[in-house]
Amino acid sequence: MSEELYPIDLGPVIQYEILPAEITAEDSPYWLVRSAEGVYRLLLAVCPHAGGDIRPHEDIFYCPLHFWTFHGETGACLTLSDRRLAYRQVIERNGRLYAAAKFD
Numbered sequence: 283m284s285e286e287l288y289p290i291d292l293g294p295v296i297q298y299e300i301l302p303a304e305i306t307a308e309d310s311p312y313w314l315v316r317s318a319e320g321v322y323r324l325l326l327a328v329c330p331h332a333g334g335d336i337r338p339h340e341d342i343f344y345c346p347l348h349f350w351t352f353h354g355e356t357g358a359c360l361t362l363s364d365r366r367l368a369y370r371q372v373i374e375r376n377g378r379l380y381a382a383a384k385f386d
């Protein structure tokens with residue numbers, strides 16, 4: 283896991299006890315999430331439909347423009363199965379979280 287692949291330092295993992303956490307990275311808005319298995323992801327908080335601001339609600343995300351909904355751990359779209367929130371993989375190293383340079 284090189285720094286070239288995961289160059290975006292999100293800071294100490296201890297600061298993310300409450301998730302999802304709203305994050306700005308490289309001038310874009312994200313939600314940091316963690317699956318039940320402990321896998322972190324950085325979900326782009328921009329709707330793939332028409333660019334609405336993605337917001338959390340209970341254990342899912344939704345877009346207030348046309349109310350598409352998204353899985354709260356993976357960003358998979360629950361409204362149209364072939365759509366999803368773009369995301370970056372996140373790794374934990376030495377107590378800090380780092381996001382991938384590229385979207386998956």
Ligand code: FES
Pocket residue numbers: 329330331332333334345346347348349350
């Ligand atoms: S812009 Fe998000 S549902 Fe249409």
